[in-house]
Amino acid sequence: MLGGTSDLAGAVVRALARRRLRAVVLAGRDDERLALASQAASAAGVPDVRAVRFDAQDVDEAARVVDECFDAAGSVDLVLSAVGVLSHRRDELDPARTAEVVSATYSWPAVALTRAAARLRDQGHGRIVVLSSVAAVRVRRENFVYASAKSGLDDFSIGLGEALRGTGVVVQVVRPGRVPTKMTEGLPSVPMSTTPDAVADAVMAGLASGATVIWVPAVARWALAAALLVPRSLWRRIPG
Numbered sequence: 001m002l003g004g005t006s007d008l009a010g011a012v013v014r015a016l017a018r019r020r021l022r023a024v025v026l027a028g029r030d031d032e033r034l035a036l037a038s039q040a041a042s043a044a045g046v047p048d049v050r051a052v053r054f055d056a057q058d059v060d061e062a063a064r065v066v067d068e069c070f071d072a073a074g075s076v077d078l079v080l081s082a083v084g085v086l087s088h089r090r091d092e093l094d095p096a097r098t099a100e101v102v103s104a105t106y107s108w109p110a111v112a113l114t115r116a117a118a119r120l121r122d123q124g125h126g127r128i129v130v131l132s133s134v135a136a137v138r139v140r141r142e143n144f145v146y147a148s149a150k151s152g153l154d155d156f157s158i159g160l161g162e163a164l165r166g167t168g169v170v171v172q173v174v175r176p177g178r179v180p181t182k183m184t185e186g187l188p189s190v191p192m193s194t195t196p197d198a199v200a201d202a203v204m205a206g207l208a209s210g211a212t213v214i215w216v217p218a219v220a221r222w223a224l225a226a227a228l229l230v231p232r233s234l235w236r237r238i239p240g
């Protein structure tokens with residue numbers, strides 16, 4: 001789990017544990033949060049829980065971190081990418097903040113997933129599940145730094161899946177609406193909001209169906225198709 005301390009990764013671990021998850025490697029940046037996430041995974045019934053430290057601001061280390069996770073795990077069935085940093089209006093003209101958001105939301109995951117893909121291809125099997133967002137589909141003024149980085153990662157992941165066709169490795173992209181987690185603390189609920197458990201359930205269903213893109217809620221697929229048709233003069237006025 002890249003971003004193993006994330007609330008959504010926690011929900012996915014619990015859902016996998018209900019179907020017998022034997023081992024998980026949680027990769028995160030903070031020892032205390034890693035300890036809490038590890039305890040939660042153990043409490044959910046995962047017998048073997050390991051933790052790996054990384055910082056998504058350090059892109060040069062991304063491939064090494066993935067190798068550390070794979071070496072700790074042995075054979076890997078699933079890689080989940082849940083790393084990301086949300087941007088806000090207040091920091092949209094701050095170059096350092098832009099670099100931080102883009103590194104954690106796009107650059108680090110893209111490099112890490114490239115290495116994960118190579119390791120899974122060498123195994124001859126495995127899944128990569130990438131937490132993208134509905135925000136990636138039509139970028140909004142409100143959080144355009146984050147949304148554009150997500151958009152890049154979304155396209156990257158679909159391209160990676162195409163590059164891996166025939167290798168036994170499958171890439172799946174999850175596009176949730178807003179979810180109440182520590183990333184969105186204090187933000188209001190908006191149309192197409194969902195819950196961590198609903199995202200986890202959709203990931204489970206997606207693993208079974210093999211769908212390339214998983215929308216949560218499912219209706220977001222049609223809402224975003226319609227959103228693409230809204231003229232920019234109107235789009236910029238939609239609050240949220």
Ligand SMILES: NC(=O)c1ccc[n+]([C@@H]2O[C@H](COP(=O)([O-])OP(=O)(O)OC[C@H]3O[C@@H](n4cnc5c(N)ncnc54)[C@H](OP(=O)(O)O)[C@@H]3O)[C@@H](O)[C@H]2O)c1
Pocket residue numbers: 003004005006007008009028029030033054055056057081082083084085104131132133134175176177178179180181182183184
């Ligand atoms: N919540 C939503 O509304 C929503 C909607 C669509 C998609 N998503 C995506 O779902 C994923 C999980 O988000 P979440 O809602 O569960 O929020 P979250 O709990 O804040 O998860 C974000 C993860 O990224 C990690 N991270 C951020 N900067 C890092 C850095 N420099 N080094 C290492 N790790 C770093 C966080 O670590 P810490 O735990 O240490 O902070 C956390 O594990 C994200 O990719 C997010 O973009 C979320």
